Structure formats: structure tokens, C-alpha cells
Amino acid sequence: MSFKNKGLKIETQVPIPIFWKGKEIGTGYRADILIERKVLIELKSVEKVLPVHPKQLKTCLKVLDLKLGLLINFNEAKFVNGIVRVVNGLDDPS
Template sequence: MTEDEISRIVIGCAIEVHKNLGPGLLESAYQECLCYELKNKGLEIQKEKALPVIYKDIKLDQGYRIDILIENKVVIELKTVEYFTDVHSAQILTYLKLGEYKLGLLINFHVSLLKNGIKRFIM
């Protein structure tokens, strides 16, 4: 399955979760529900995937955690914020770079219409 195919499934599942729950919950609630939907679509997911930072000869295991990694290809970073900031974009771009992934989705569930809370990042 390509990154684009995975992306379409993720967005559909995220819309389903948002349609049922609406805005206003904690990020962890959306994460659990989205993982449930993704698993039901038959996708392999890793929740809170550790992403170490490697610098020269040292490996920092306490680096970062990807909210959801799908099929070891697509990074999903979830938010429940008023609006995205440059820090949110930098965060997902860092995950893509460190993990050598090609596609990432930044999804903000704290919006009235979910399509307005999705940003796609390509490396």
C-alpha cells in the first residue's frame, strides 16, 4: 500500500472519529479512537513509537515519540489546539527527517470541520 493510499484511509478514519466525538476532548481520547478505526481497516499501527536521535556516535533513546506510525510509512501527529503553530510543523518535519519517512499528517481535532484541521507534509 502506498503512502497516498494510507493517507486517504487515515483521513477517512479521522473524519469518522471527529464526526462521532466532535471537538473538545483530550488528544489521548482521539488517539485511542483513531487507532481503533485504523486497526479495523486492517492497517498495522504503532502507537507512541519511540524515535531516537542519533548524533555522530551516540544514540539518544529518549528522543521523541510519534503519536501513530502506520505501516512503518506514514507519521500521524495529533493535536487538540486552537490553531497550528510553526512548532507543530517543525515537530512533524523533525519526525519525518529522523525516521526517514516520506509522508506525515498533522491532525487537529479541536476544529468544527476536520478538513480544516489537517496538514499534509511530504519529504
């Protein structure tokens, strides 16, 4: 059963605009999956999630004015170990 079968609006390769001095000047990045314009999902297959990966996701959440993002790394022995939840508006623990 897919998200679309559940009646959810799914967008893929969503353009993330770049702003300079308050003006949009182009697209700098494309987000992998956006569900219902509420949850942003970024997909990775890397040996290790680096600190830059959640920071990139948080930046995308800020630009799109979203609250919740999931970073999913498929290169893990257990799927659940590859999921990082990122919330826009919460302080970084570092």
C-alpha cells in the same frame, strides 16, 4: 471500521531516537500513530497550529526516514480544516 480491521499495521507512541555524533543516545519524543511504517500521524488539540508543529513533524519524518506525515488538530470547527500534510523532502514554502 478501524485501520486494524482493514489489516493495516498500526503502532502508537512510537519512540523517536536522539542521535549525537552518529550514535543513538536515547528517546527524545514519541510519535502518536505510525501506519504501516509509512505514514506518521501527529494529533493535536490546540487553538492554532503554529509553524513549529509541522517542523516538528518533518523532523520526526527525517529521523524515521519516512516520506509522509499528517498533523491533525481536533480543535477546529470543521475536521478537514485541522489537517496539515507534511512531506519529507519537499522544500518549505516559507
